[in-house]
Structure formats: C-alpha cells, structure tokens
Amino acid sequence: xxxxxxxxxxxxxxxxxxxxxxxxxxxxxxxxxxxxxxxxxxxxxxxxxxxxxxxxxxxxxxxxxxxxxxxxxxxxxxxxxxxxxxxxxxxxxxxxxxxxxxxxxxxxxxxxxxxxxxxxxxxxxxxxxxxxxxxxxxxxxxxxxxxxxxxxxxxxxxxxxxxxxxxxxxxxxxxxxxxxxxxxxxxxxxxxxxxxxxxxxxxxxxxxxxxxxxxxxxxxxxxxxxxxxxxxxxxxxxxxxxxxxxxxxxxxxxxxxxxxxxxxxxxxxxxxxxxxxxxxxxxxxxxxxxxxxxxxxxxxxxxxxxxxx
Ligand code: 13P
Ligand code: SF4
Numbered sequence: 001x002x003x004x005x006x007x008x009x010x011x012x013x014x015x016x017x018x019x020x021x022x023x024x025x026x027x028x029x030x031x032x033x034x035x036x037x038x039x040x041x042x043x044x045x046x047x048x049x050x051x052x053x054x055x056x057x058x059x060x061x062x063x064x065x066x067x068x069x070x071x072x073x074x075x076x077x078x079x080x081x082x083x084x085x086x087x088x089x090x091x092x093x094x095x096x097x098x099x100x101x102x103x104x105x106x107x108x109x110x111x112x113x114x115x116x117x118x119x120x121x122x123x124x125x126x127x128x129x130x131x132x133x134x135x136x137x138x139x140x141x142x143x144x145x146x147x148x149x150x151x152x153x154x155x156x157x158x159x160x161x162x163x164x165x166x167x168x169x170x171x172x173x174x175x176x177x178x179x180x181x182x183x184x185x186x187x188x189x190x191x192x193x194x195x196x197x198x199x200x201x202x203x204x205x206x207x208x209x210x211x212x213x214x215x216x217x218x219x220x221x222x223x224x225x226x227x228x229x230x231x232x233x234x235x236x237x238x239x240x241x242x243x244x245x246x247x248x249x250x251x252x253x254x255x256x257x258x259x260x261x262x263x264x265x266x267x268x269x270x271x272x273x274x275x276x277x278x279x280x281x282x283x284x285x286x287x288x289x290x291x292x293x294x295x296x297x298x299x300x301x302x303x304x305x306x307x308x309x
Contacts, residue, residue, distance in 0.1 A: 019055035080276035092149035094118035121297035175200035197233035
C-alpha cells in the first residue's frame with residue numbers, strides 16, 4: 001500500500017489547483033508550516049480579500065472561511081472540516097440576535113467577527129480583537145452600542161475606550177478556562193515572567209497581563225520584548241510561531257482550571273488535520289456556499305470594518 005506524504009501532496013495540489021492555504025495560529029504546527037499565510041482574524045480577512053488564487057483552503061474555523069467566501073464569491077473556498085465551529089458563533093443564533101436588536105431601536109450593533117454570516121448580515125459593523133477599539137471609537141458618542149457576541153472582549157473595549165455598551169452574554173470556551181489562581185502561582189515561581197493575554201479572557205486573567213492583544217499582537221510583543229519568559233493566555237497553537245520566531249525565549253501556556261483536560265486547546269480549530277487539508281485540496285470539498293443575498297448583506301459591515309482598519 002502506498003503511504004501518502006500529505007505535505008508533499010499538499011505542495012503538489014496547491015500548484016495544480018492554483019490554491020492557497022490561509023491558516024490561523026490555533027492550527028496544529030504542521031498545518032501552519034504548509035500555509036501560504038498565517039495571521040489573526042483581521043489579517044486573514046485582508047489576505048482573503050486580496051487573494052488571486054482560484055481556490056482558498058481556509059485552515060481555521062467556519063466563521064473565518066465564511067468571511068473569506070463573503071469577500072470572494074467567485075472563488076472556491078474549502079475548509080478541512082466543515083464542523084469546525086466556534087462557541088461564540090454557536091452561542092449567538094441570528095433569530096435571538098434580531099430579537100435583541102429589536103429591543104434596542106436606534107442602537108448601533110458591533111459584532112465580533114466570531115459570528116455567523118446571518119448575524120453579520122444583521123450588524124452595522126464587524127470588528128476583530130485587533131480593531132475593536134478603533135471601530136467602537138468611530139461610532140458617534142450619542143449612539144447606544146450593542147456589542148456581540150463576546151462579553152469579555154466587549155468589557156475590555158469598554159475599559160480602554162471609556163464607552164459604555166450593552167453586551168451579548170457570550171464567551172469563548174477556551175479563553176474562559178484559564179485559572180487566575182494558577183497564573184498567580186506561576187508568577188510567584190517565575191518572577192520576571194510576563195503574562196500576555198488575548199482579550200477574550202475574563203477580567204480576572206486580563207488584570208495580570210502586561211500586554212493584551214490579538215494573536216498577531218501577542219506574537220509580535222513576545223518576539224520583540226526584552227523579556228525572556230511569557231505566560232501566554234490564549235490557545236497554545238500560537239506558541240508554534242513564537243518558538244519559531246524567538247526560539248531562545250520561554251513560553252508557558254496559561255494553565256486551565258481543570259488539569260485533567262486539554263481544555264485550553266480549541267476543540268473546533270483542532271478538528272482540522274494535515275490529512276483533511278490534503279483531502280480538501282484533492283476533492284475541493286467541503287466547500288463554503290451561501291445564498292447571494294445573505295452574502296451581500298453580510299459583506300456590508302465587513303467592508304465598513306476593512307475601510308476603518
Ligand atoms: P484573533 O486571531 O483575531 O486574535 O482571534 C482569535 C480567535 O478568536 C480565533 O478564535
Ligand atoms: Fe471560537 Fe474560542 Fe475556538 Fe476561537 S478559540 S474559534 S473564539 S471557540
């Protein structure tokens with residue numbers, strides 16, 4: 001039986017299909033290593049918008065691939081595993097979002113990119129963790145802001161902008177898992193270490209952070225900082241690039257409350273495997289497809305975000 005070298009086959013298929021692979025930092029290292037572009041959600045959306053390839057293989061979760069399709073209706077967009085969802089997107093169904101909006105007439109809705117196309121279509125602005133502050137600051141001060149679906153990011157933005165918002169009660173299952181008590185213990189054991197955290201973390205974690213930012217911002221900070229040791233409060237997939245770009249430093253993944261699980265790893269992101277990337281390129285399946293009217297409505301608030309970014 002012939003053993004398939006997935007890496008080699010992926011390189012071959014990329015050429016044959018005129019395809020590119022866009023990958024998020026939470027993907028396994030071996031997927032990141034075959035990607036043409038790795039980035040945070042905003043950079044991935046920007047890369048998708050400027051893509052010239054016939055096929056985009058999106059190694060990330062569904063809402064990311066869906067955003068790539070919204071920006072590229074004429075290109076084929078495949079995702080290695082169609083069931084790679086997101087607890088934030090799943091916790092914000094479009095019908096309930098519409099009812100929430102209806103209870104606040106005249107409010108401006110800012111939705112985190114981690115939501116479905118149907119919720120995007122109902123939103124005034126989309127934001128990511130790297131531009132949420134900028135988007136919120138661009139909204140006139142006399143407007144009420146509805147922020148969905150991540151209340152932790154929303155509260156963080158409230159803190160830095162001084163702007164009060166109404167929050168959708170959603171959160172990320174990964175970023176809510178970190179233990180403040182264990183982080184304090186790690187800081188005591190490693191004086192001089194710095195906590196760096198994603199804004200999807202709860203306030204109890206963020207208050208110990210020397211730096212808060214998107215995945216790309218965390219990576220840049222860790223690589224360029226004079227510090228040597230970091231406690232990284234986000235999904236540990238990001239450590240792959242940190243170790244590649246600054247191998248002499250030490251990165252400690254922030255520990256989850258429950259030691260017996262790997263619940264700091266995103267179960268959705270980790271559904272993708274190198275084999276599934278290969279199969280997606282080979283079969284051009286599973287594809288992201290969506291109704292043209294939904295796609296066009298969802299594109300408006302994404303374009304507003306991109307114009308401000
Ligand atoms: P960023 O990569 O935009 O920081 O967001 C991370 C995320 O929520 C992916 O799930
Ligand atoms: Fe969604 Fe959290 Fe996974 Fe990101 S890490 S895809 S926010 S569940």
